[in-house]
Amino acid sequence: MPLPTSSTEVTFPAGATTGEAPILAAPRLPDGRTALVVARTPFHPLDHTWPDQPADTGVIRVAGGELAVVDCVTGAVGPDGEFAVxxxxxxxxxxxxxxxxxxxVVAEVPGEPADLVGAAAELVVDAERRAALSAAHTSCHLLAFALNATLAPRWRKEVRVDSLGRPDFDNLAITSSRMDEGGSRDEYRIGKSLRKKGFGAEDLAADLPGIRAEVEALLGQWLKTDAEVRIEVPGPALTDRRVWHCGLPDGDAHIPCGGSHLGRLGELRALGVELTLDDEGALVALTRPERG
Structure with a gap:
């Protein structure tokens, strides 16, 4: 079955949760599951290179039936027709x-999946789940800027800075970021490499309660501004480089991001944070957004 030779266009950066498009292909994936491909979709697929935000789920209504979309993953087709997932x-x-x-990825297709190719389809994302994941992703970025600001006095050397001009602890130390419908979990390596760059980790464990209080106070101030959140979208293709922007009191905070987000900070009533050090000395940051 031939696969498209043009990249999928995505509408989720603008907040879309529904769309219509014909089925272009119905390939069987290497793990045995069946997937449906369209030219334009509101679904956010898992990014295989930085799998922080889970894929959207929902349904595809096609040929008089409704198919459950249980996953959405990224695939690629090479110039020689090579297909990889x-x-x-x-x-x-x-x-x-x-x-x-x-x-x-659909749970079950009655009949032959190839028979769906060419049929008009309605794509519907689980909007409530999307909203929760968007809140988690926006909160994750806010946490990054708040940590950068709070930890700035610990730097003894000049390092790269974030878009607000503060030492970019988040970018320099992060090793993992994962989100679910309840919030985000970010892990930061506080090792020799970071210390050589000039980060002072002395008494970090003892200082964590104060750091957390400072971070939460800053986040609370930002939420009160009800600042607009927007995604800079250079093009509609799935892999076009998108940038998250938020107008904070100290300037335009921005960071490259391929996920989905809230439209305004006022959509969050509160944003709780937990900071701990794990057994290996890594800083673990949990965010727990409360939507209004």
Whole structure:
């Protein structure tokens, strides 16, 4: 079954949760599951290179039936027709010689999946789940800027700075970021490499309660501004480089991001934070957003 040679267009950066498009292909994935491919989708697929935000789920209504979308993953088609999925993709994300596809994994297809090709489809994302994940992702970025601001006095050397001009602890130390419907979990390595760059980790464990209080106070101030959150979208393709922006009191905070987000900070009533050090000395930050 031929696969599209043009990248999937995505509408989730603008907040879309519904869309209509014909089915272009129904490939069987290497793990045996069936996926449906369309030219334009509101579904957010898991990013195989930085899998922080889970994929959207929902339904696809096609041929008089409704198929549950249980996952949405990234696939790619090479110039010679090679098809790869997720971590098996052999080229860098966005390689222009490849077509990048959102693969809507469906639980069960009655009959032959190939029979759906060409049929008009309605794509519907689970909007409540999307809103929760968007809140988690926006909170994750706010936490990053708040940590950068709070930990700025610990730097003894000049290092790269964030868009607000503060030492970019988040970018320099982060090793993992994961989100679910309840919030986000970010892990930061506080090791020799970071210390050599000039980060002072002395008494960090003892200081964590004060750091947390300062971070939460700053986040509370930002939420009260009800600042607009927007996504800079250079193009509609799945792998186009998008940038998250938020107008905070100290300036335009921005960071590259391929996920979904809230429209305004006022959509959050509160944002709780937990900071701990794990057994290996890594800083673990949990955010727990409360939507209004």
């Amino acid at each position: 997720g971590e098996a993709i052999p080229v860098r994300r966005g390689d222009q010689a490849w077509a990048w596809l959102a693969l809507h």
